[in-house]
Amino acid sequence: MTYSFAGEIFEVFAYTADGFAEWAARDMERFRPVIVEMLVHGFPVRRDRTLDALRTFWADRLAEGPTLADAESRLRRYIITDLLDDLRDATDPLEKQVISGLLFERTAELMLLLTGKWIGTGKWLPRRLREWDATRAQALAEPLVSGDHAALAEQVHAELDRAGGRVQAGFRR
Structure with a gap:
């Protein structure tokens, strides 16, 4: 969802764990890991061990880079x-x-x-x-x-x- 606050536009991306995994895998298959980049490099609104584990998991996948068949x-x-x-x-x-x-x-x-x-x-x-x-x-x-x-x-x-x-x-x- 896109919001406007104090003259700035910002977007909120909210997923269930399964929904995120599905979209992340799809982005990686297309060689454009947009939501993975947001997860790994973005600013967390709420932080807990689940987020840290997700960030670690996806940061490793991101670091591997794509393989072109x-x-x-x-x-x-x-x-x-x-x-x-x-x-x-x-x-x-x-x-x-x-x-x-x-x-x-x-x-x-x-x-x-x-x-x-x-x-x-x-x-x-x-x-x-x-x-x-x-x-x-x-x-x-x-x-x-x-x-x-x-x-x-x-x-x-x-x-x-x-x-x-x-x-x-x-x-x-």
Whole structure:
């Protein structure tokens, strides 16, 4: 539930133990452990041994980082390959912008996941990428921010090569 108090907006996330475990597992499977991060790093309103035990348990899972299965890696590389080809073929300026944003997002996610780092959405994706490797984050972000679609395509291709290369012909989902 979202509240407003003294000009500030804040959200309350309340779960039963089973409900939390279900949502936490779902977030971890999607490589975006939002509620786990809130539990481990958030400000507790009420603290007891149960909370401490939950925090310890989930902090350990968080510290393990994600594991990207080969099939998931190939699917992600396939999607990036397809978007990369779409960007190189695009002539419409709006299409180029949209595809560029998607390419940044998908490529950044792959970069993080292949190194055992959790991903994020919105502002959290570039933050996590910079936290992991500021140099590679800048190399991917700079052509996106400047609108240099050709340079973005080159950088994405370089990251795709690091990840195992393009996936296209013969790929099955």
